[in-house]
Amino acid sequence: MRLLIVEDKVKMAGLLRRAMRSEGFATDVAGCGEDALWMAGSTRYDAIVLDVMLPGIDGFETCRRMRADEIWTPVLMLTARSALEDRVAGLDGGADDYLLKPFEVQELAARLRALIRRRPHARPAVLQVGDLQLDPATQRVWQDGVAVALPGKCLALLHAFMRRPGDVLSRFELLEAAWDGAYENRSNVVDQHVRMLRERIGSDSIETVRGRGYRLRESVPC
Amino acid sequence: MRLLIVEDKVKMAGLLRRAMRSEGFATDVAGCGEDALWMAGSTRYDAIVLDVMLPGIDGFETCRRMRADEIWTPVLMLTARSALEDRVAGLDGGADDYLLKPFEVQELAARLRALIRRRPHARPAVLQVGDLQLDPATQRVWQDGVAVALPGKCLALLHAFMRRPGDVLSRFELLEAAWDGAYENRSNVVDQHVRMLRERIGSDSIETVRGRGYRLRESVPC
DNA sequence: CCGCGTGCTCAGGAGCCGCTCAGCCCCGGC
């Protein structure tokens, strides 16, 4: 579980970091709102601990900007400002929790766990074409409900086919989809892998379109 | 927005009800844990305000039973018991927030709004995949009910796996989840720790997906 | 002080995967 701690006081930041690490979190630290925005945008954190009093843009504004940037990572605000209007402003400004200093480390950890456990991971949809199913998240393939083991390239190839079922895909398009970088299409790499794919999912599934490429059959042949 | 208030003191319940109504919530009131369970199971509330001191089963137990019954409505616990262990127990027992009496009505409303707008709702506090169980709060792991001792990094790794059971996780994703800062992925740190993890929970549990990463098996292999 | 557990790096080795090459076959055209 990955945590971003936003805190300008070095001593406090160090304390937080050690405490959260001992609670099992991996932690990064940002010293100001701008850094926090940048880091939250570039790395997937499970939660963010956000101090309110920061140099430059403050915690409230940092939180607002994150939400404006479509960063929905749970935010716990941490501050000595105990005024009611601050707490309400923080929560209504997009924070998910609000904890006053001084605080207990264990309560902070417990609140973070409560925040994190409510976010199920978004899963891409399972592709289905004919009797074939492909789950991009688990990288697994089933045929008629039976699991099929596919080596990496075969799977990448099948994935490319299943994204455009019924379309004729040229060797070049397949190269682009399943191989890194621009490849010399002098070789017959694609042919080879189409062949291996056919060995595993049945040669009927992929038909050859002479002079143009290959096509994945949408329905099981009669 | 529909609210369930669980509070046995009639005066307090009335106060809460009027206050929340003026903040724009539609409110029902339950006087004890049993009633609360029944009502939460039969009506779709947006959030539940749960007093801890209740006749019969107390707030902690009520919350636990709701989660056991697959009721994932956000729960805010409300109590005069200010002890740290109470707060931690409440949060790790499945509550989403914990507010002390005396409290400000506007803060309660703000916290409820924060709970409700965080859409995907809570999940079990203890993770379970196959024969493995992991409690993020206590940092403990069981296999077939038997406690397993895991060093910090192994545990962080397993935690990452168990949050996305069955998914293929690349070395980079695992690095991001369990290690601080930006790491050079030139090294084989992840491999080593996967290996240690396998030594402890059985090599069958984690399978390698060549060229892609590792995957935690969802069910015990036949 | 030493022993131990943890976290990390490095080197070596094995197995598989991906790629290439060469030859054959099939299809289409004349």
Added chain:
DNA sequence: GCCGGGGCTGAGCGGCTCCTGAGCACGCGG
């Protein structure tokens, strides 16, 4: 029926990925 070209097949090799084992730095407790 012949010929040409595109597609298929088989074999083989190089390299990459992953596993193993050893070794070292560091922190902690005895």
